[in-house]
Amino acid sequence: MIESVNVTKKFGDLIALNDLSLKINKNEIFGIVGPNGAGKTTFIRIVCGILSPTSGTVYIDNIDIKKDAVDLKRRIGYLPEEPNLYMRPTAYELVKYFADLYGVPKDLFKERAEELFRLVGLYDRRKSKVESFSKGMRQKLAFVRALIHDPDILIFDEPTMGLDPATSKNIRDFILEYSKDKTVVVCTHYMEEADYLCDMIGVLNNGKLVTSGTPGELKTLIKKENIFEIEVENLEKVIENLKDIKIIKSKGNKIIVSCTYKELGELLESSGGIIGIHSKIPTLEDVFIELTK
Amino acid sequence: MMKKIIKWELKRIFSSKKFTAAFILQFFLIVLIIPMFTVYLETLQSGKFFSTTPGMNEFIPIGMNRKCKLSEIIEEYDQFSLTILEKNGGMKMLQKGNIVAYILVDDDFDQKMLKLENITLLIYYNNSDKSYVAKSYLDSIVNGFSDGLRRARMREYDIPSILIEKKDRTDFVAETEKPKTVEEKKETVPKETTPIEKEMVDIKRLKFSLNREYILLLVMLLPLFMSGGLLTDSIVSEKEKKTGEMLLVLPTKRRNIILGKMLAIFLITVVQIILWIFILYGVGKISNIYTIFPLILAAFLVINLSLLISVYSQNYKESALLVTVIYILVFAFMFGTSILYISELKTLSLLSPLSMVIGLEEGSLTTLDTIYGVLPALSFSFISLALSVYLFSKDSFYFGPRPKLLDLIPDIFSKIGKGNFASFFLGCLSVFGAIIVEIAVGVLMYFFLNLDVGFVIFLLSIVFIEEYLKYLAMLPNKSKFSGVFVGFGFGFFENLLSGFVLFTMFFPVEMILFRIIPLLIHMSSSGILGYFRYKKKTKLGFIIAFIIHLAYNTIILVSI
The missing domain is CATH 3.40.50.300 (P-loop containing nucleotide triphosphate hydrolases)
Known part of the structure; x- marks a missing residue:
């Protein structure tokens, strides 16, 4: 040991x-x-x-x-x-x-x-x-x-x-x-x-x-809040409406966020122009990025 | 582990193309230096290039009627080519100009000399240009010889007297011919002659300018320069290429790594020095094989300085710059100081181990000279080595941003530790105890023993008292270096009390050196005692410390 x-x-x-x-x-x-x-x-x-x-x-x-x-x-x-x-x-x-x-x-x-x-x-x-x-x-x-x-x-x-x-x-x-x-x-x-x-x-x-x-334990650290990958028309507008939602990654017109379903609903409502939403299983990379911000 | 590191380093060095190329280059350079230097000297002596003194033009042929102590001395002078000739033949050759001077001594010259009786010496010259040069040198030799004998006689009989009466004659004939007008010019040895030491200095200066010491010293430069390069390659390149990290993870103390590397290079240098000295001795370029030892000492000093530079440097570029600057300074110091050996500042010259090379070649190195020569070089070497080990143990010197040297001072003090500082002060205090006890013992000896026996016992007592008091001073400190610090304190305070400052005003250079050596002796003897005490072999340590201290005191007394 x-x-x-x-x-x-x-x-x-x-x-x-x-x-x-x-x-x-x-x-x-x-x-x-x-x-x-x-x-x-x-x-x-x-x-x-x-x-x-x-x-x-x-x-x-x-x-x-x-x-x-x-x-x-x-x-x-x-x-x-x-x-x-x-x-x-x-x-x-x-x-x-x-x-x-x-x-x-x-x-x-x-x-x-x-x-x-x-x-x-x-x-x-x-x-x-x-x-x-x-x-x-x-x-x-x-x-x-x-x-x-x-x-x-x-x-x-x-x-x-x-x-x-x-x-x-x-x-x-x-x-x-x-x-x-x-x-x-x-x-x-x-x-x-x-x-x-x-x-x-x-x-x-x-x-x-x-x-x-x-x-596994590390992944659950951010799993509690669910990970969503959202494809949008206007990324800036989404970012403006994020409030307390954590961004894990954003690239092009895609953004990966960690939040509850309620928070997601509010975000979608306020942002508009949503092209697609995917629920994402967190990887260690997500954990790493989240924990070392 | 250290043996394995040494073995590997040696293997690496010998398999390196760089080393092979450098060694071959060095070999040819040395082989070339010897004849080149000889040619240079010959050119200088022939006057074709330029001449510094008339005597350096070429050999001066002279004759003498028999071998004796004087002829042996004359033969030591490279300027002369002495031939033993019977009187008639000698005179003929003098007339023909085959020789420029002919010395006629009595058959019982040596016996008279031993009995300190007056001796008459007849020297004939042929009035050639060279005969004036010969006269100048022979005057100097005979005066020196006479002066030495006169001093011996004065010591023996306590009377001033002329011992050798020298008669120079420029009119000479072979016995078969009728002598021309004879006008004898009687020269007496002047009462205020130049001291014999001065004569010897002049003689040595000439010999030094001509002779083999420089060849020897030049030859040793190359292996030393090469050693520095090898050590830098071995340590700095491991830092740059990061191969050293794998050595640091080895199951050994960190110091063993650089000690192993240093010893491998030192071994190569020693072998090279031995090789070259044997070659030079074999071809008759040097006369004393023991010159190996001061050269090894010089190599040890240079290698340890290179080690310090290598450990300190972060990269090749920096180490190359530092090695160049430091080597120039070190060699300028070593050569410059060693030249003082032939002057009146002989003691100071012994700061350079190269002076011992000259001393050995001249046959004038005494035991005290050896102590003066060995201790400073060895001390500087070990200080460099200790600093190298210390710096190498600091993580920052290998991995991190290198700290400023001034920032290390508090760390060094904390490494020395309070206990060792206390030992230093106790060492200082023990000087008082030593003075009191030594005075008491001295008084007792004076009253209760006869002078000779009392003096010997007093000499032994001084050593015993000082070593014992230093031993008592080191008791509170359990460190293996306690003795070194006690010795340092004792020597330091003893110097202060013995009027070190006052003396240095009158004899600045010699006195400083004169007081540094006892300080080193105190540190060495107590250091050994302290180390053996740490190893629980106090008695053995005490005996060794006692012998070292006694040997030094005895040598000093005998020299005085």
Whole structure:
């Protein structure tokens, strides 16, 4: 279990995390979502022991990460936002270096390296230099590097960022397959990815935890008020008559709002020129936009 | 973990094309520098280019009738080419101009010298242009030699006396020929001769301008410049390319990462220095293989400064600029200061480890010189290293907006901690205790023991009292650095009380250095004791601290 207790992190005058407290249970996939600059990466860097909190503490299985960082780091497999790989060595040499640093025995390394290289589909390219790899291949190699010491806590920062849809799906499936019986923290701003992968999601904004829950629970946060997509002739007139109704999104002559049926009736009556109305099931994206406004 | 990082860094460096290219370039440059410098010196000496002194034109051929202590000294001078010739042959060669001077000494020259008896020395010149140059140098050598002996004699017998009577003759013939008019010009050694130290300075200045130290120092520049580049590449590029983030997540303390990188580069530099020194020694360009050690010390200092720059810099551009500026300053300081070694400011020159290179080559480096040479360089190196480790531990230097250096001061003070400040003040206070106890012990020794035995016991007591009082001062602080701060306080306050300020008015430079070294000794001895106390090996720490302190005091007393 990972527990963050009142963690604050400052870089000079900038407050990256502000009194953040959250719990991540053992063997669950926890997604951290939030807009750019919300503090997602800072938080996972603190969990990995890369950064030290200015105040507050992170516990892993009730052990303070400040006090026993070296041992706890052995249990963590970290995939940063960029693969950050050395370019000159071959894929195999690179993974071996990190295996050495983590103290993986030689015979076990061979076995694990083969298994992981096969799993990510890089087995045939393991003797190639990293500099010859495509972005997707580098990301897969970064997975092998992060997992070579068989960590029980996996931390992935934007694991599919910048990858094509097929590779992204490939990687997501790999995370799902590999993360059984492991605690996983996935930091992403792809809502469908969080929805697809995560058991629990925490929404961060301005360094604070806005809310957390299962994807279903989060969706119900705005479901209570119903979501409607309205296609109108004059969008400006509709916006003028919105009163307390929340806009989730507006584009062209379409507007997505969250409101009760009564409020919808009043809006339609006052606005006129309605082309169409659809009741919409909220997605995590809607939740994200709503919560991080 | 650090070993693995070092191994990986070495592997990375050796597999790098950049390194291979730089190493090959450096190899050829060094190989070229040696003959180029030799040619340059030869041109300078031949006067074809320009001449700074007449003696630098070329070798001056002289003869002497036998080998003796004086001939050994003359042979040390590169200006002379000395040949041992029997008197008749010597005179013939002098007539023909094969040699420009011929020195005639008694057969029992060495015995007379050892007995401090008067010696007569006859030097014949052939009135050629070169003979005037030879005369100038031989006058200087004989005067210096005579002066040294006279001092020895004066010490021995407490009487002023002329020891070597030198007779210069320009009229000479081989024994088979009839002598021409003989007019003997008797020269006595002037009573107010130049001090022997002054003579040595002049001699060294000449030797330095001609000799191999510069080649040696130039050669070491290249590996050091290369080390800076490698370290920058290793640290700053990891910041820029963000590969360093993956090192920070490793199960090791953050300091081990930069220490591993620094040690890998240091190892390469050391190997290069050893390699070059062995080559230069092999081809006879240097005479003392131990010059390796001051060069390694200089390398350690330069690498640690480069480390500090690399940790501080946010990108390549910034580090390249800083490395260039700092290297120019450091090398200007190192070379500039080392040149003072051949002047009267020898002690000051030892601020530069390169002075020890010159000292070793000249064979004039004393134990005290070594202490003066090693401690400042080592202290600056460790201060740079400590600052680098400190800056590297700050998240902002890697990920965030870099804080202003002034903003770090309160943080550094808070890191030092109240306990260590308290240790500093207790160290200051313990000086009073030391003065009182040492005076009491001194008085007791004076009255109850004879002078020699009392002095030795007093010497031992001083060291014991000071180390023990410093130990008591560090007791309230459990930190492993408590000893360093107590030693700092003790040395600092001792300097104040011993009239540091007053002395510096009269002997500004030398006295400052003279007081800095004891301060460093106090910090080192107490630092070791404090560290061993932290490791629960107080007795061993006390013994080591005692030995260091005693060794220093003894060297100082012997030197005085």
